[in-house]
Amino acid sequence: MAPAIAISPAQTKPQHRSELPALAELEVLHKRNEELEKELKRSLEREENMKQELQRTWERLRVAEEAEERLCSQLGEFEAEAVDQARSYRARLMSLMEQLSAAQKLLQQATINSVSSSQ
Known part of the structure; x- marks a missing residue:
């Protein structure tokens, strides 16, 4: 079995002044790493959150x-129905115009017949 090496707290502290800046730099790097x-x-x-918002959108x-x-x-x-209604309306209008024209002709004939009978 290998002998255990015990390190005392005094040994973990920097031994030389040159090690102090390295430890300070290491601490700064550690803090920067935590921030990152x-x-x-x-x-x-x-x-x-953006993925969820994109999914909702x-x-x-x-x-x-x-x-x-x-x-x-x-x-x-609706457009097809409107076209059908317009065609139906136009056909009804044409039929009424023909009926009106026929009625006017009958009225004119009746007027001519009554004028010629009264003479």
Whole structure:
């Protein structure tokens, strides 16, 4: 079995003055690393929030597109119905015009007949 090496707290402290700046620099790097890790965590959280927002927006877009398709379909049906009604209205109008014309001719003939009978 290998002999255990015990390190006393006095041995973990810097032995020379040249080691002090290195430890201070190491501590600064450690703090900077912690700051970067926190920023990374916040960045990942923002990214996840943005993904969720994008998903919600995508879903709203899908619903809007489906609604647009339904509206276009309904509009097409209404346009077809309007054309049918316009054709029907025009046919009825033409029929009434023909009836009116025939009635005017009968009235003129009746007027001519009554004038010639009274003479």
